[in-house]
Amino acid sequence: MKLNTLFVAAVLASTSLSSCVFETAGDNQLKYTHTTLVDGDAYAFFRQVGAIVPFEASYAKHVETVGSAQAKEVAGKVAKVFADILPQMDSLATKFDVDFPILGAQQYTASTEVAANEPPIVDTANADSTTTPVAVAHNAEVYSDEAYLHHIQHQVAVVKEHFRRLSHNTNKELRDFAVAKSESIAELYKATGGKEEHAHH
Incomplete structure (x- = not known):
């Protein structure tokens, strides 16, 4: 009887402790090795776009207070689109174990x-x-x-290119996110004065 009780107690203790160990191991893996669940293109997307979007959103808020009517209009569109993208990027980064927000990313x-x-x-x-x-x-x-206007056009072009690349990613969830946001990014690019290049076959 005592042997059975000890065996059951040992099994319960090992299962409860092992569940904590796996969670801790996963947290430590992300914390110390920065291993992610995304490929190189998706990681580059999170690093580059994750650094650009917060900076440009805060810069746009500043421009809305000091800029001309045209600059204020563009800044308003930038702030709206980037403010919409940022929380979704954060949740995707959390899901796929990417450190986000980007450490050391500048704020304007x-x-x-x-x-x-x-x-x-x-x-x-x-x-x-x-x-x-x-x-x-x-x-x-x-x-x-x-x-x-020149600066934001360049930055939106960089973001647009990263979304284009992400729309061909092997991860379906990231691909769907990029496809869903590509139209608003393209409209923002046009609003900043960018011209769409159409390939001729």
């Missing part, structure tokens, strides 16, 4: 423009009473509508 901050509006720094270290101080220019970029 207006600090470069703030620095450009500050008075120039005066270099007095090498100045004496016979010379006039030299103003040192900032290396910050000042916002311009033309630069933003």
